[in-house]
Amino acid sequence: MRGMPHPQYEFANGTVNSCRRFHSIPSLQRPPCGPRTNVETYEGQRSANQPREVQKRTFGSAATHIQRNPAYSELNSDDVSYFRSILGDGVVEDEDRIAVANVDWMGKYKGASQLLLLPKSTIEVSKILSYCNTRRLAVVPQGGNTGLVGGSVPVYDEVIVSLAGMDKIISFDKVNGILTCEAGCVLENLSTFVENEGFIMPLDLGAKGSCHIGGNISTNAGGLRFIRYGSLHGNVLGLEVVLADGTILDMLTTLRKDNTGYDLKHLFIGSEGSLGVVTKISVLTPAKLPSTNVAFLSCNDYTSCQKLLLAARRNLGEILSAFEFMDHHCIDLAMRHLEGVQNPLPASQYKFYVLIETTGSDEAYDKTKLESFLLRSMEDGLVADGVIAQDISQASNFWRIREGISEASVKVGAVYKYDLSIPVEKLYDIVEKMRCRLGDNAEVLGYGHLGDGNLHLNILSSKYDDNTLAQIEPFVYEWTSAQRGSISAEHGLGLMKAEKIHYSKSPEAVQLMASIKKLMDPNLILNPYKVLPQSVL
């Protein structure tokens, strides 16, 4: 339903009954601090195969402070010859193709790798890593390269090992809904495949058209279905992983339950390719339920958003499948920059907007349930105005607004992106604090997965600069840490936040992570400079 290109939005006016178009309370509210900036630089999400201009930007990260580790060898022609002997045309030396793989999709992080390898099998990955480990050649594993923290591109001259050539679906168990596939499968392709079988992927995110399932697992991607189906730690049943020394670790079980020894697969879920390269996956896919309803609502204040979440959990219970919130800055931005998108609630402007999705097995019952919940929420004063999508096109438009915020953000110029887990009651405080700190220098957007306590804080400015960054960091991390929040809810640490881990993890935990890293990758060849601080390795 989501991600359809430029849906024609048909507004639900005219023929509404009392439930379809809700009572409207005029309450024009403006941004509290300063006017919007409005500068234009295009950097949209790109497809995996679409080359883009390479830019050098290492801003907003610790990259500038990290020196190349001299323990790593430098690539030579013998190395390339060896790789050619095992991979054939899977060795890419073409400058343009390497340039694309050297830079992240935001154009924020750029490496200087001279070699891109495209293995087609686990054995080939094993041979690559075994060789690199012996030769001490550093490696960056790369999936769809849609990450937001510089985790999937080289920092210096690491060899890029792309999983894009391993994109086969291996099997699908229709009785139990268990998909087994290679790591390079694009999430959207998997979604389409399992939906044709009557199931859905347990995760969905804006980058689905480019991101790989292997990357999703390596970064423990969260996304839009988390509130319903939970974490990948609960949904991934098995993995095949190649370790730093080339050892193939076969944990590719398709069992729902298996308590035989330590459940090692969890080490690789979210470790951002620093402990091993995920090559195959088996994942539990929930049954596709026939009835989906989407509502787009406005609230007058953040407290109402919180109360609405609590009420939705209680009253929509088992059919609630998304609860996303956006402040009005997000809506303004989306209207300005996303083609063909219309505000479903144009009559007035509210401070907050909420998207609620339900998914269930009974069309009529689910719709009635959602409608009566929303009516009650309006009577209780939690919802100011709202519409329920009457068809897939309207639903698609609602989702396009929420999913398009990230894309619209990068059109402004520079965007400082933070992805925070904060107890729901304090989640919006940081947005307001940041807005007051930055004044007219930047536009501050708050949105995200309210149902999971996950805020996306985007700070838009005309260009990246040190003064703005100094206003943001370390304040944003210190404040989050003081709330016992997480400085990375779902994006990971990558290069951007490797040195910031102590804001969310204790010294003892970081020390144990480092010990495990050194145990499993003693030459530290896998995704160097990322995830963990250099000082502990």
Add this chain to the structure above:
Amino acid sequence: MRGMPHPQYEFANGTVNSCRRFHSIPSLQRPPCGPRTNVETYEGQRSANQPREVQKRTFGSAATHIQRNPAYSELNSDDVSYFRSILGDGVVEDEDRIAVANVDWMGKYKGASQLLLLPKSTIEVSKILSYCNTRRLAVVPQGGNTGLVGGSVPVYDEVIVSLAGMDKIISFDKVNGILTCEAGCVLENLSTFVENEGFIMPLDLGAKGSCHIGGNISTNAGGLRFIRYGSLHGNVLGLEVVLADGTILDMLTTLRKDNTGYDLKHLFIGSEGSLGVVTKISVLTPAKLPSTNVAFLSCNDYTSCQKLLLAARRNLGEILSAFEFMDHHCIDLAMRHLEGVQNPLPASQYKFYVLIETTGSDEAYDKTKLESFLLRSMEDGLVADGVIAQDISQASNFWRIREGISEASVKVGAVYKYDLSIPVEKLYDIVEKMRCRLGDNAEVLGYGHLGDGNLHLNILSSKYDDNTLAQIEPFVYEWTSAQRGSISAEHGLGLMKAEKIHYSKSPEAVQLMASIKKLMDPNLILNPYKVLPQSVL
């Protein structure tokens, strides 16, 4: 609802409408191989504080082949003095109390520890382990001691560290349903607590009256709600763990999402106390939904059970909360040995029985949905007969049958218990194969969590003996391994199956587990002889 003592079952006859009591197909089916054994020895589940007679039984495990590791020190009076200096009356030397802690609830595994320690705080646990690590005193962490694989009792003279003294609820977040508590809390107490707040624990199991949440996590307990709420790897948000050297690892976050570094807590979920001692827990508790319905059904063959599961997933979708199956041997046993329990379908005898539970937010709708699903299933020939519980007492009786099988099993004399994950389509094959192998020497029961592919295979005999065991093992493991199943779906490996891990895990995986064990517990003081084979340590 479950676990009520001796519910008065009121059978749903007389006033039934077409949905309440289903069409009955007479099909008296007897056990295919041999008559039932019927010997009586009481060994029921006990409460945590109820002492029991100590018996020596190490049958059915590799215990007899393992020698005491001479690297461990032997306890002396200085040690006891030290423990008394930090724990005061938390040092137990009373022979009767130590005897209880030395033996598992089945009376199958018995150790020879001379010291039971009852710390009351994380600091005390830390001091104990730090001391034991320095002194090389082996330790067995103990929760409710309800395990089924000899994981929670000493093998030789290990010091027993019981978490029973750490049973405080620390906090409950009513907005997000997040419980934080100490590891020694009894599961049933936590259930009662969160239910009063409008939530439920994400796991439920027969031993809930005795088992500790810390033990549940250390063994990655599955249980009856797994089909709906999934694994503890998905539901546990944070842990506090004391490592072998006494280091306190604070991972006690209450965030739903946190991608900052390796998610270390998963190492402790299911590692059976061999990598650290879990001291505090935060866990996500789902909202308690007001409507629960339970149906008790019969099927004429195993294929119908499978088809019924598939149909239930499709048609009950989001309200399905349990799908348990039992063969008629289980029902016969329950009727013989469980006081006050009645067969809800006494008119005839069927080969298989299925318990389906739904949980949702709308009483009338959910009931109608279940009824129409069952009617359709009868029309399709999947269900032979069935009843839906009309009140909590009937529902309780249905659950009592399913939950009481384990208790009834140990009343027969000897019970060889296996807990297997097997692809659903082959799950019952092993029961039939085993029945034919054993002939009249034993009664073979098959039951379990069909929705999770988890079979409990219980083999009842008048006494434990080598000939019977040789008929069962290694066949049961070899067969399961050949199906790429797991030799422990949810019970863990403990002492019973530590040397059998290779049936379900690759040599590379076992090697990595051993490396991690040696990294985190270099003196191997934590729960020795369990989980991993001695040969790899």
